[in-house]
Amino acid sequence: KNQVEQSPQSLIILEGKNCTLQCNYTVSPFSNLRWYKQDTGRGPVSLTIMTFSENTKSNGRYTATLDADTKQSSLHITASQLSDSASYICVVNNDMRFGAGTRLTVKP
């Protein structure tokens, strides 16, 4: 069983709407959690990185939250744009335990 589970697997939303992606992990001990955005055919781009002492971190319209007690993280995207269409990947710890990603499609 993967130690990093992401949901939903895929998501379709309309341009301008908000959405929230989930990441639950069982990795222990926990050091840090990263969210990446990966456009098709390109390398992932870091959105946020949080350690266990951080609850929230923002990067423009992207806001990540972390609850180290419940081992859950979320990535909230505000006022979505067509360019947000991509895969969003949650990664735990320095040895890079990857989630399977959420494929987000933003439609006009």
Add this chain to the structure above:
Amino acid sequence: KAGVTQTPRYLIKTRGQQVTLSCSPISGHRSVSWYQQTPGQGLQFLFEYFSETQRNKGNFPGRFSGRQFSNSRSEMNVSTLELGDSALYLCASSWRTGLEQYFGPGTRLTVT
């Protein structure tokens, strides 16, 4: 500042052959990590090098190996290629282990 560069971008090899992929990190970055990405398995960590030493290793067979040079450039080698090795191989660099990683565009390897 130039980003992470990977060469070649595309490669086609035959089963049984070996291949070497190259990664040049962002100037000043001393940590280089390698990943394999396939539709079925997603992103998987191969190994990380820092100051020419392997610091972390994923769960891949010994056919996958790597090294890092004194200028932080890294190479990854896969010997005795199998069809299942077809994947996008990504390299990422950072100042040091645990810090934000910057990914290259990847090398698309196809094994026939």
